[in-house]
Amino acid sequence: xxxxxxxxxxxxxxxxxxxxxxxxxxxxxxxxxxxxxxxxxxxxxxxxxxxxxxxxxxxxxxxxxxxxxxxxxxxxxxxxxxxxxxxxxxxxxxxxxxxxxxxxxxxxxxxxxxxxxxxxxxxxxxxxxxxxxxxxxxxxxxxxxxxxxxxxxxxxxxxxxxxxxxxxxxxxxxxxxxxxxxxxxxxxxxxxx
Numbered sequence: 001x002x003x004x005x006x007x008x009x010x011x012x013x014x015x016x017x018x019x020x021x022x023x024x025x026x027x028x029x030x031x032x033x034x035x036x037x038x039x040x041x042x043x044x045x046x047x048x049x050x051x052x053x054x055x056x057x058x059x060x061x062x063x064x065x066x067x068x069x070x071x072x073x074x075x076x077x078x079x080x081x082x083x084x085x086x087x088x089x090x091x092x093x094x095x096x097x098x099x100x101x102x103x104x105x106x107x108x109x110x111x112x113x114x115x116x117x118x119x120x121x122x123x124x125x126x127x128x129x130x131x132x133x134x135x136x137x138x139x140x141x142x143x144x145x146x147x148x149x150x151x152x153x154x155x156x157x158x159x160x161x162x163x164x165x166x167x168x169x170x171x172x173x174x175x176x177x178x179x180x181x182x183x184x185x186x187x188x189x190x191x192x193x
Contacts, residue, residue, distance in 0.1 A: 001023045001024065001025060001026060001060050002023065002024040002025075002026060002047070002058070002059070002060040002061050003022075003023050003024075003057075003058070003059050003060050004020055004021060004022045004023075004024075004046075004056065004057075004058050005021055005056055005057045005058075005059075006019055006020070006021060006055060006056035006057070007019070007020040007021075007022075007046065007053045007055070007056035007057075007058070008020075008053055008054045008055035008056055009039075009042060009046065009051065009053050009054055010054065016039045016042045017039055017042070017043075017053075019056075020039075020043075020056070022182065024166060024182065025164070025179075025180065026060065026062065026136065026164045027164055027179075028159075028164065028165070028178075028179035028180070029155070029158065029159060029164075029165040029167065029177070029178040029179050030164075030165065030166050030167070030178065030179060030180050030181075030182060031167055031168075031169050031174075031175055031178045031180070031181045031182065032044075032166060032167065032168045032169075032182055032184060033168075033169065033170070033175070033181050033182070033183045033184070034183050034184035034185060035185075038184040038185060039184055040140075040168045040184055041070060041140055041168065043184070044067065044138045044140050044166070044168065045067075046058065047061055047065065047138055047166070048065050048067045048138055049065075050067070061136075062134070062135035062136040062164075063135065064133075064134045064135050064136075065134045065135065065136040065137070065138050066129045066130070066132045066133060066134030066136070066137050066138065067129065067138045067139075067140070068125060068126055068129040068137070068138065068139040068140055068142055069125075069140055070140040070141050070168075072113075072121050072122060072124070072125040073125065074113040074121055074124060074125060075113070076112060076113050076114055077112070078112070078113075079109060079110055079111060079112055080100070080105060080108050080109045080110070080111050080112075080113075080116070080124055081096050081100070081109035081110065083124055083127075083128050084096040084099050084100070084127060084128060084131045086128075087128055087131050087132045088131050095131070096109070096131070097109075099127040099130055099131045100127065102127065102130065102154065102157050103123040103124070103126055103127045103130075103154055104123065104150055104153070104154070105120060105123055105124060105127065108120070117145070118144070118145035119144075119145035119146040119147065119150075121145075122142065122143070122144060122145050122146060123146060123154070126139070126142050126154070130158075130161075134163070135163065135164075136163065136164045136165070136166065137158070137161075137163055137164070137165045137166070137167075138166050138167075139165060139166070139167035139168070140167075140168045141168050141169070141170070142154075142167055142169070143169065143171055143174065148171065148173045148174075151171060151173075151174055152173070152174065152177055155174060155177050155178075156177070
């Protein structure tokens with residue numbers, strides 16, 4: 001289990017967490033849900049080590065998580081395939097096609113990001129995070145612009161990777177595909193189901 005104990009974090013005067021206590025399983029797919037501005041992205045950044053709490057402790061977090069940012073952060077001069085081979089070790093570059101199939105972009109490897117639709121670009125960003133690897137996947141809004149049927153198929157494939165996933169998701173149709181939901185409330189205790 002990942003345990004957050006007494007976490008406090010603020011952006012200047014804006015308090016995001018004042019005393020967050022939460023446990024997150026290190027298995028299956030867990031969804032972080034809640035209204036905009038309640039701290040879902042901040043929580044992922046804390047877990048990834050990109051931000052440090054002002055107070056409190058995080059324990060049990062895997063050492064090498066992979067983070068999918070809310071922004072795609074694609075390089076317009078690199079092809080779809082190059083976005084994957086850039087993060088894969090040299091000995092694993094042949095696996096790029098496996099990741100393209102996983103996110104249903106096979107046959108698009110020679111395209112550049114400006115030629116992709118919004119949903120295709122988001123899936124490429126997801127594939128790059130998966131190719132980067134890690135012992136936990138932290139996915140911030142992985143499916144905007146992706147049709148519901150395709151998002152469900154990709155989510156099922158993520159489950160088959162047998163890597164724990166913590167994702168921020170607002171798509172109601174996907175919540176039933178996940179193992180558990182943690183709902184954050186502004187200035188309230190989180191609830192789990």
